[in-house]
Amino acid sequence: MNDALKIFKIGGGIIDEPAQLRVFLRELSRVPGPKVLVHGGGKGASDMLRALGIAPQLVDGRRITDAATLDIVTMFYAGKTNKQIVAGLQREGVNALGLSGADGNLIRAQKRPVTEVDYGFVGDLTEAGINTGLLRQLLGAGLLPVCCAITHDGQGQLLNTNADTIASTLARALAPHYRVALHYCFEKDGVLLDVNDPASVLPRLTPGQYQELKASGAIAAGMLPKLDNAFAALAAGVEQVVIENALNINETTKTVLCPS
Ligand SMILES: Nc1ncnc2c1ncn2[C@@H]1O[C@H](COP(=O)(O)OP(=O)(O)O)[C@@H](O)[C@H]1O
Numbered sequence: 001m002n003d004a005l006k007i008f009k010i011g012g013g014i015i016d017e018p019a020q021l022r023v024f025l026r027e028l029s030r031v032p033g034p035k036v037l038v039h040g041g042g043k044g045a046s047d048m049l050r051a052l053g054i055a056p057q058l059v060d061g062r063r064i065t066d067a068a069t070l071d072i073v074t075m076f077y078a079g080k081t082n083k084q085i086v087a088g089l090q091r092e093g094v095n096a097l098g099l100s101g102a103d104g105n106l107i108r109a110q111k112r113p114v115t116e117v118d119y120g121f122v123g124d125l126t127e128a129g130i131n132t133g134l135l136r137q138l139l140g141a142g143l144l145p146v147c148c149a150i151t152h153d154g155q156g157q158l159l160n161t162n163a164d165t166i167a168s169t170l171a172r173a174l175a176p177h178y179r180v181a182l183h184y185c186f187e188k189d190g191v192l193l194d195v196n197d198p199a200s201v202l203p204r205l206t207p208g209q210y211q212e213l214k215a216s217g218a219i220a221a222g223m224l225p226k227l228d229n230a231f232a233a234l235a236a237g238v239e240q241v242v243i244e245n246a247l248n249i250n251e252t253t254k255t256v257l258c259p260s
């Protein structure tokens with residue numbers, strides 16, 4: 001039987017709040033067994049772009065990434081954010097190793113083709129682009145890989161890739177080698193029936209319920225691409241997919257996705 005592996009994803013809402021990030025990293029250090037952490041940081045990147053006089057542009061939750069934007073998000077995700085998270089894990093006694101997709105050829109992507117929207121330097125992923133051999137070696141050496149949202153195309157071009165998609169694709173690529181649990185962690189306790197009522201956490205969610213709640217507007221905005229990625233992982237052999245509060249990853253309140 002394969003070993004268990006937990007993949008955690010955190011986004012900009014948590015990363016932007018140093019006290020919350022610290023709580024998450026402490027809780028993560030208490031989770032037993034091999035782990036991978038994937039992080040975004042979209043909120044802070046948008047703040048930094050604005051501070052530098054560039055208006056952030058997002059379409060369906062995906063950032064339009066021109067050359068100047070790519071430079072800044074690379075510095076922000078693969079530099080400041082990744083290294084602060086790694087340093088935070090070291091403080092908790094966890095030997096973390098920060099990586100972009102170019103490092104060790106970890107994540108090779110394809111520049112998104114131009115259709116009605118030109119996303120610029122945005123990378124699309126397939127499971128074949130994930131260097132599972134490297135991840136298995138790092139995990140075998142007792143390291144905790146910390147992966148940021150920057151990938152590469154193998155021809156020297158860095159690309160910006162949505163971090164929810166990276167987490168889902170890593171989980172799918174590693175599913176033949178481990179019993180993978182994928183944890184999407186954010187600032188709420190799970191998927192809510194009413195986004196304004198923190199107590200309305202759905203303990204389980206099926207694809208059918210998701211479609212109904214999407215049609216009624218109860219599930220919207222950033223939760224849509226997150227759940228699309230999450231259900232794709234579940235359908236592709238990832239054993240468990242949960243949506244939960246980054247501050248309470250060792251607690252029981254969360255949304256567990258069910259195949260039917
Ligand atoms: N039904 C829902 N339950 C929980 N969150 C929801 C729901 N519908 C919309 N959302 C929104 O989705 C957001 C999460 O997506 P996003 O901001 O992209 O997260 P992250 O940056 O952590 O990846 C929540 O902060 C919330 O505002």
Ligand SMILES: CC(=O)N[C@@H](CCC(=O)OP(=O)(O)O)C(=O)O
Pocket residue numbers: 010011012013039040041042043045061062063073122123149160161162163164
């Ligand atoms: C192409 C694309 O959209 N890339 C994302 C990568 C960061 C991310 O996904 O951050 P969160 O997890 O905090 O949303 C972006 O630049 O916003």
